[in-house]
Amino acid sequence: MWLLKVLVPLVRLYLCGMKVLLYQLFNRSFPLPVLPKQNGRVAIVTGGTRGMGLETARHLASLGMHVIIAGNETEEGAAAVRKIHEDGCEGKVEFIFVDLTSLKSVQQFAQTFRARGLPLHVLVNNAGTMLVPERQTVDGFEFHFCLNYLSHFLLTNLLLDILKRSGRRGCCSRIVNMSSATHYAGVMDMEDLNRRMCYSSHGAYSQSKLGLVLFTYYLQEQLTAGGFPVTVNAVDPGMVDTALYDNLWTLAQMLKKPVAKTLFRTPAEGASTAVYTAAASEMEGVGGCYLYNGQKTQSSDLSYDSELQAELWKKSCELVGLQEA
Template sequence: MWLVSVLGPLLKLYFCGIRVLIYQMLNKSFTLPALTKQNGRVAIVTGGTRGMGYETARHLASLGMHVIIAGNEREEGKVAVKKIHGEGTSGKAEYAFVDLTSLKSVRQFAQSFRDRGLPLHLLVNNAGTMLVPEQRTEEGFEFHFVLNYLGHFLLTNLLLDILKRSGRPGFCSKIVNMSSATHYAGIMHMDDLNRKICYSSHGAYAQSKLGLVLLTYYLQEQLTAGGFSVTVNAVDPGMVDTALYDNLWSLAQAMKKPVAKILFRTPAEGASITVYAAAASEMEGVGGCYLYNGEKRESSESSYDAELQAKLWKTSCELVGIKSP
């Protein structure tokens, strides 16, 4: 039982990785189309101090946006802001602390933002971790689950009313969730979301990324039904050469380095699909999509399960202590 629970997710995840590498070997990286200026629009990018998050923040600022880089690395945040401003960007960048593994910290960040009275036109739920050893937060949550999914679930809900007020027809507010091809290998263990039984870091990671796709579809349906000018999309950046892969097994890590130089996307290339979802004119008013390499793709079969979407939403509300609408 233990062997199946651990090896099953591991093999599925690496199979997904191989498929992505083959695709990237045979296809060029997505190239962004010309984008219109986003002057005066306000964005929050979680995990924006490095990697794809930084490249996303940098590009959005170059389009004229006021970008708030949200993360838990203060010194990295200061450096990121300085670099962006040093490029002579037409927009504005600033750093704000948030620890997405702490629901208390998420609430403090959201309240601090609310107190400023700013609009919010874009929320990029980018921050994440992958294949870390088993660990629990002070609030008792499994690390992948809370950082990749649950912290973003709470943040989105705490800022949702501002997003609703800030959007209007033709100029929708947008939520972009960073998923991954690994979600195809994900299984939502609704009776054990914190993976206390037969822990697998591979299974926990894939589950958290599937959770973001389920969240995307469910929330878009609710927003559309309510007539709100807010769109929600999930993006898949492919395999990108970032620090996410630092927790691979020693052998896999050794193999990754030469392979990454040839087949992996750069952080800027990986961020392009997020920027596309956030600022491309053809994505205006378009939500409920899973985007990969500039195209709408079919996500996993389980991600379209309406009953599972609703159940995860309700359970997540209970876990973070908010009322389910």
């Protein structure tokens, strides 16, 4: 039984990966259209020091946005800011520290941002980790669950009032959650969200990405019901050649290298759908969607389960110490 619980999520995840690779073999990456200038708008991009996060921050800054890169590597953050400035971007770029494996750090980041008195028009929940060995965060949460999902859930809720105030009809604030095709393989075990009964890094990763989609749909329903000028969407970047794959098994790493050169997207290509969702005129007022390769796509059947969405929201509020709205 234990072996089955480990093997099933592994097989399901790699089958998802094969499906994505086949798609990428026969379909070119989404080309970004010309996007409108974003002068005067403020964005936060988590995990913006490298990979897709850096490319997202770079592109938003090139449109004139004031971009705040949120990450846990101060030197890497300073280097990312310099790199974007050297590209001659029109917007302001800065780095603020946050450790998404610590709820206290997330709260401190939110307090730091609030103290600046800035508006917030775009929040890109991009940071993530994949297939790390079993470990717990300082708060006792499973690593993938906390970093990929729970901390972004908390951050979004702590900044939600600013997003609501910053948006207006015809010019909504936007939340972009970086999910993954692996969410199709995800199972949300509400009795064991920390995967302590039977750990599988593949299952934990898939669960965290499914959590982001469930969160996206539930939050959009709340925002729509309240008439707030904020939209939230989940995006799937495809398979992208980034450091996320550093935790693959040795054999998988060997197989990945030649495949990545021909079939994986570049970080800039992987970021394109997130940038499009954050800034395109076509996405104005559009929320509650799952986008892949620039197109609205059906997410997993499980992700549309409204009871599961509500249950996860309630449980997440309990875990991070928020009063349920």
